[in-house]
Amino acid sequence: NAGVMQNPRHLVRRRGQEARLRCSPMKGHSHVYWYRQLPEEGLKFMVYLQKENIIDESGMPKERFSAEFPKEGPSILRIQQVVRGDSAAYFCASSPTGMRADTQYFGPGTRLTVL
Amino acid sequence: TQLLEQSPQFLSIQEGENLTVYCNSSSVFSSLQWYRQEPGEGPVLLVTVVTGGEVKKLKRLTFQFGDARKDSSLHITAAQPGDTGLYLCAGVLYNNNDMRFGAGTRLTVKP
Numbered sequence A: 001n002a003g004v005m006q007n008p009r010h011l012v013r014r015r016g017q018e019a020r021l022r023c024s025p026m027k028g029h030s031h032v033y034w035y036r037q038l039p040e041e042g043l044k045f046m047v048y049l050q051k052e053n054i055i056d057e058s059g060m061p062k063e064r065f066s067a068e069f070p071k072e073g074p075s076i077l078r079i080q081q082v083v084r085g086d087s088a089a090y091f092c093a094s095s096p097t098g099m100r101a102d103t104q105y106f107g108p109g110t111r112l113t114v115l
Numbered sequence B: 001t002q003l004l005e006q007s008p009q010f011l012s013i014q015e016g017e018n019l020t021v022y023c024n025s026s027s028v029f030s031s032l033q034w035y036r037q038e039p040g041e042g043p044v045l046l047v048t049v050v051t052g053g054e055v056k057k058l059k060r061l062t063f064q065f066g067d068a069r070k071d072s073s074l075h076i077t078a079a080q081p082g083d084t085g086l087y088l089c090a091g092v093l094y095n096n097n098d099m100r101f102g103a104g105t106r107l108t109v110k111p
Helices: none
Strands: A005-007 A010-013 A019-024 A031-037 A043-050 A053-056 A065-068 A075-079 A088-095 A110-114 B005-007 B010-014 B019-024 B029-037 B044-049 B055-058 B061-065 B071-076 B085-093 B099-101 B105-110
Touching: A010 A019, A019 A088, A019 A110, A031 A075, A043 A065, A043 A075, A043 B099, A075 A088, B005 B085, B010 B019, B019 B085, B019 B105, B029 B071, B044 B055, B044 B061, B071 B085
Parallel strands: A010 A110, B010 B105
Antiparallel strands: A005 A019, A019 A075, A031 A043, A031 A088, A043 A053, A065 A075, A088 A110, B005 B019, B019 B071, B029 B044, B029 B085, B055 B061, B061 B071, B085 B099, B085 B105
8 A cells, every 4th residue: 555655855956947746645545635744843834735726825935935735646836936945855745534633644745956 | 722732842862761741721621632744644533531530441551531521631551662653632622522632752762
C-alpha cells in the first residue's frame, strides 16, 4: 500500500522561473494538505484541497502561489516567478476524510532551491 | 509567535538518559499529535491524544495530554541513538478545527 508520494524530491530553479510540485495521496484518500517548512522551523499550513475544490487556502500567499487537485491525477502546488525566499521544503499530506482531526499522512517532501 | 511553543528547541543527550520535551499553548485543542521527522524525510505520526489527562505509551515513549487540553509532554526513557530526530507536536484547535504545528524539538542522542 503505497504512501503519499511527492515529486520531484529536489527541485532547483533560478529566480523568475516556475516551480511545479506534485503530490499523489495515499490510495483511498481524497483530501490533500500542503505545508511549507523552513530550516529549523515547524510546518506552516498553506492550503487544504479536496478533489476539484480548494477548501482552505488561508495559509497560502496571495500572489504567485496556486494549488489544484484535479479529478484525475496528482495535486499540484505551483509557484510562479520564484524568488530566493521560496527556498524551503514543501510537504504534502493526505487524509481519508475531511475532518481536520483526522490523521494526516505525510509525503517525503520536495526541497526547492532557488538560485 | 507560535501558537504551540515547544521546548527545549534543541536537546543533546547521551545514550541511556531520560528526557522530556514539552508542547505548550494558551489555546484549547480537541486533539494533539506528536510526529517525528528525520532529515530529508516527512513527519511520521507517533501518537494522537484526545482526552484531557490522557497518557499513552509507545514502548519507551510516554505521551501525556494536559487536563485542560492546552499542553502535552513526551517522555523518552533510556534514549537510544535511533531516537534522534525532530519531534513535532500538532494540535487541532477546539474552536475552529484548524491544525497547527509547533516548531519542534531537535533531539540528538549520542552513543
